[in-house]
Amino acid sequence: MKIAIDAMGGDNAPEAVVDGTLLAQSHCSADLVLIGNEPVISGLIARGGAGPPPEVVHAAQAIEMEESGPVAIRKKRDASINIAMRMLAEGEVDAVVSAGNTSAIVASAKHHVELLPGLRRPALVVPLPTGGTPPVLLDAGAHAQAETVHLAQSAALAHIYLRVTRGTARPRIGLLNIGSEPGKGTKAVQRAFVLIKRSGLNFVGNIEPNEIFQDVIDGVVCEGFVGNIILKMSEGLAAAFVRAIGEEVGRNKTGCAGELDRVYDNFKKAFHYKHVGGAPLVGVKKTVIVAHGRSGATAISNAILLAERTVSDEVFRKMGEELEHDSSLADFRYFYASHILENLRKKWGFAPK
């Protein structure tokens, strides 16, 4: 197995990416390839010291965090992320890991690697820590905005992803909304409700965010803007809680210091977000892992280990297989078309009785 790592992607690139790759090397059996500015990367590797140095593939260009992804991948054909995706498409590597500009990773993956048949766009999938078995959320930010059909297809992706990774036959899928009634939310969400309801998925309907913690769903669907906001809000709140309880424990230390510390440590373990390191970009044909832009060396290493597990579990290949036996994606296109047709008929006054 071979994993390509975009050495130029991320706020702390290339230093943190090289360090993370060297760190991952001692924990995984896959061959790692760093894609980026060769002299710079080799210099950083040499500084790193022990162990056989990972392979380096030169990339003459790099995409910055503030660039528009779809534009940048066309203007900078030799950007590290493009080279990595081409290697993935041609089978030279089995997975790509990047902490770079998300919109560029997504655009490059769509352009070079192809989507599963019938799909309009991929989505980022992340587990939501709730105390119990974490439900997955998608889209966590592959695309900021989502139309009706994108939300409906995300529901199908959630279904397939949960079947493959958890073995649940009919995972419970919810649509994130601000109320339980079908007419709630933005227009895209209202229409997606109708579409998903008609499908064969195990759809539990609208889910309000507080219900995520009540074990009523296995997967929840929302647009990337909202999903990303939820993730970052949870991170912020979790950190504030851990800080507050830490101060509380510190303030109360008397004869019971050991006891209090144990409570604090257990709490921290349960609720400080596990650094999974990255999110799989589901819906493309081959394994792509998107790491947080702020990733340090440990997060990069974790993302590489996640890529290795995802490849060896054949998650992306099995999702493609599931899709062949599952007609929901095609159904959504049919439902969507008839939905639009119905509305047009109503509007122009020749609605069927």
Place this chain on the structure above:
Amino acid sequence: MKIAIDAMGGDNAPEAVVDGTLLAQSHCSADLVLIGNEPVISGLIARGGAGPPPEVVHAAQAIEMEESGPVAIRKKRDASINIAMRMLAEGEVDAVVSAGNTSAIVASAKHHVELLPGLRRPALVVPLPTGGTPPVLLDAGAHAQAETVHLAQSAALAHIYLRVTRGTARPRIGLLNIGSEPGKGTKAVQRAFVLIKRSGLNFVGNIEPNEIFQDVIDGVVCEGFVGNIILKMSEGLAAAFVRAIGEEVGRNKTGCAGELDRVYDNFKKAFHYKHVGGAPLVGVKKTVIVAHGRSGATAISNAILLAERTVSDEVFRKMGEELEHDSSLADFRYFYASHILENLRKKWGFAPK
């Protein structure tokens, strides 16, 4: 001072609303008027017992939670919320409190009470509990979807609201987004960034949700769908945290029970959401307080007390005054028009050099 309470609004109406009103009566000096089905309300009041009974104004109709607000307030002219808003408009009462269908409350307020001059729509404002001085968020759900100009006007509303309620001369206003760079987010958010940037507001730029906890802003702006999701997510997470630390403390009880309980109690106090009861609907000319649809008697009582404070502090009147001295709303209309014009010029090829 007189406050009208929509007795028919909310999941637990009219029972919880009547009980909440009776509860509030012993804590406030305002006269309270219940608007709803007279025989039913009077029966519930009689059951309540002690104290002088509040006034009841009959309403022949009520708007249900699943109805579309703008449609329902036109179809049901004698709905309790419409009667309450008409009394507010005519100066018979000083404030309206409702836990009913949010879209109906907002539509009825816009229709009967009028908006501040230059404003397109009102917004719900809520404090976000972060440990320190809570920044305010708007819109918390008055309208699910927001266009560019709505977001920009919400920034101006946040500015005015914070000046009036906190006395901050130039409150720091942020735009909620999934990244710090100007090009991030949905199209409406990207364009709102440009608009707010050009205004005279103390605009700190895009704010990621985790930054809300870092005391970098006094107010944060987002569309109602996102704001409402954030609120409900925070509620859910807070409850999960409090549950988890409670279990942790319970599990560890040995010789230090008293000490552990003290830590737990303090933590709960600091992080269990204070039930403020309701959110002011800012941007209308007179005081409207929207309570949570799930409100019980205590939450209703708190919402009534909030209405009383808001009226006696003259928040809504002062906001109108501030706006007269503040040209940012008018500016946003001008900026928006020139922004559209610029884009058209670019599109049709006669952009100025």
